[in-house]
Amino acid sequence: MKLMTCPVNGARSISEFVCAGEVRPIPDPNTTNDLAWGAFVFHCNGAAGIKQEWWCHTPSDTWFIAERNTQTDEILRTYLWGEVA
Amino acid sequence: MPFRLLKFALSKDHPEPRMFRQPDRLKSSYDAVIIGGGGHGLAAAYYLARDHDMKNIAVLEKGYIGGGNTGRNTTIIRSNYLTPEGVKFYDESVRLWQDLSQDFDLNLFYSNRGHFTLAHTDASLRTMRWRAEVNKHFGIDSELVDPAEVQKACPMMDMTCGGHAPILGALYHAPGSIARHDAVAWGYGRGADLRGVEIHQQTEVLGIQIESDRVTGIETSHGTISTPRVLCAVAGSTPRILDLVGLRSPIYIHPLQAMVSEPMKPWLDPIIVSGSLHVYVSQTARGELVMGASLDPYELHSTRSTLDFAEGLAAHMLELFPFLSHVKVVRQWAGMADMTPDFAPIMGKTSIEGFYLDSGWGTWGFKATPVCGKTMAYTVAHDRNHDLIEDFSLSRFENYELVGEKGAASVGH
Numbered sequence: 027m028k029l030m031t032c033p034v035n036g037a038r039s040i041s042e043f044v045c046a047g048e049v050r051p052i053p054d055p056n057t058t059n060d061l062a063w064g065a066f067v068f069h070c071n072g073a074a075g076i077k078q079e080w081w082c083h084t085p086s087d088t089w090f091i092a093e094r095n096t097q098t099d100e101i102l103r104t105y106l107w108g109e110v111a
Numbered sequence: 112m113p114f115r116l117l118k119f120a121l122s123k124d125h126p127e128p129r130m131f132r133q134p135d136r137l138k139s140s141y142d143a144v145i146i147g148g149g150g151h152g153l154a155a156a157y158y159l160a161r162d163h164d165m166k167n168i169a170v171l172e173k174g175y176i177g178g179g180n181t182g183r184n185t186t187i188i189r190s191n192y193l194t195p196e197g198v199k200f201y202d203e204s205v206r207l208w209q210d211l212s213q214d215f216d217l218n219l220f221y222s223n224r225g226h227f228t229l230a231h232t233d234a235s236l237r238t239m240r241w242r243a244e245v246n247k248h249f250g251i252d253s254e255l256v257d258p259a260e261v262q263k264a265c266p267m268m269d270m271t272c273g274g275h276a277p278i279l280g281a282l283y284h285a286p287g288s289i290a291r292h293d294a295v296a297w298g299y300g301r302g303a304d305l306r307g308v309e310i311h312q313q314t315e316v317l318g319i320q321i322e323s324d325r326v327t328g329i330e331t332s333h334g335t336i337s338t339p340r341v342l343c344a345v346a347g348s349t350p351r352i353l354d355l356v357g358l359r360s361p362i363y364i365h366p367l368q369a370m371v372s373e374p375m376k377p378w379l380d381p382i383i384v385s386g387s388l389h390v391y392v393s394q395t396a397r398g399e400l401v402m403g404a405s406l407d408p409y410e411l412h413s414t415r416s417t418l419d420f421a422e423g424l425a426a427h428m429l430e431l432f433p434f435l436s437h438v439k440v441v442r443q444w445a446g447m448a449d450m451t452p453d454f455a456p457i458m459g460k461t462s463i464e465g466f467y468l469d470s471g472w473g474t475w476g477f478k479a480t481p482v483c484g485k486t487m488a489y490t491v492a493h494d495r496n497h498d499l500i501e502d503f504s505l506s507r508f509e510n511y512e513l514v515g516e517k518g519a520a521s522v523g524h
Binding site for chain 1: 360361362410413449511
């Protein structure tokens with residue numbers, strides 16, 4: 027069983043978590059043109075590497091950030107948003 | 112056959128010709144280079160050489176041909192999709208499949224079985240009725256059938272699924288078929304090779320040269336070649352190649368796992384799919400059950416297998432077929448699926464001249480192999496998108512013109 031460490035609840039089975047994609051800045055919807063907004067909505071950094079991703083521990087609804095290698099599936103660390111990276 | 116084998120063993124040379132040559136080295140230039148020696152890439156090479164008279168072509172493959180998703184899928188062929196764009200495209204593919212064995216002079220074990228997509232809820236029954244109507248409108252053999260029909264075609268199935276997910280009906284698609292996937296890659300490879308295409312295995316692409324938004328060449332692990340046209344048909348490695356040319360796409364990679372059982376006497380004729388139970392299964396000519404389920408839940412660029420998957424799929428299989436409880440699983444594997452947000456492919460020309468994409472084939476690419484080869488060959492030869500793939504271009508995302516195929520493309524949503 028693969029484990030992930032929730033910053034609030036500690037190590038839990040990976041099946042208790044869902045991934046919501048890479049952490050990335052949202053452009054200002056009021057000033058962004060349609061083309062750039064479309065690029066933000068759809069395009070992603072699809073190549074393998076170490077990424078910061080949003081994850082949620084679903085039983086406790088805890089959202090946090092995990093740093094994960096998307097080639098080896100190694101979870102390097104997890105922390106709550108706003109904590110010093 | 113044993114005598115032939117004995118003769119082969121005792122012979123000094125190899126009397127059986129290989130399926131295709133193994134050229135020593137790359138030439139310094141080609142009219143077109145295809146990255147990826149899977150079914151799609153080889154099919155494109157085949158049709159370029161056969162229909163468009165382009166013979167100075169190289170297919171570059173990092174590993175061995177057909178070693179990626181071409182050899183890792185569950186070999187189901189069908190065209191009962193949901194969108195008009197998808198239905199027309201896959202229908203052309205099914206038509207091509209039907210005479211492919213003759214085309215190649217190679218037995219693909221193409222086996223027409225009929226395809227049932229089970230409905231366990233009113234909602235899925237409604238989607239199936241919708242699909243059936245779209246399909247019929249385009250002349251495709253596809254209809255909604257009641258549980259009695261399903262039971263007749265598959266008497267071994269528990270129609271209540273252990274009591275908790277009774278089967279209310281199914282979408283039946285008579286042309287649904289399976290084929291031997293390795294032979295598809297070999298057939299296209301041999302056909303292309305006979306017409307002069309060079310297939311270079313163990314050759315990795317390291318860079319793509321671009322001058323003023325135009326492709327000029329490729330750097331490989333065996334030297335640099337110049338070429339005005341590059342077709343990228345690399346499935347799970349698409350984001351890596353796109354990084355080389357500086358293009359962005361919505362493609363994200365998830366593993367898709369599958370497994371096979373030990374061989375049994377034939378008992379399952381049709382292909383059975385259940386979206387609610389996340390199962391698709393067929394029985395091969397050899398008697399093995401080939402089983403697949405939904406994608407792994409998060410991005411990963413790896414072909415590792417998990418016990419979670421085998422347990423989950425086995426549990427759902429037993430809901431449909433409780434008598435299989437003593438049957439053993441003999442192999443399990445994974446492929447890297449290049450997923451798109453709308454579950455439709457990304458094909459055709461890009462903003463870089465001479466760089467063509469055949470990607471976003473996620474979990475639905477095998478059945479499209481012939482039509483992808485044909486339409487991409489046309490697109491590369493004429494530098495113009497083939498009519499059938501016009502709606503699948505990369506720019507559809509920026510223009511908010513998605514092709515919503517999720518309801519018919521795979522299971523598990």
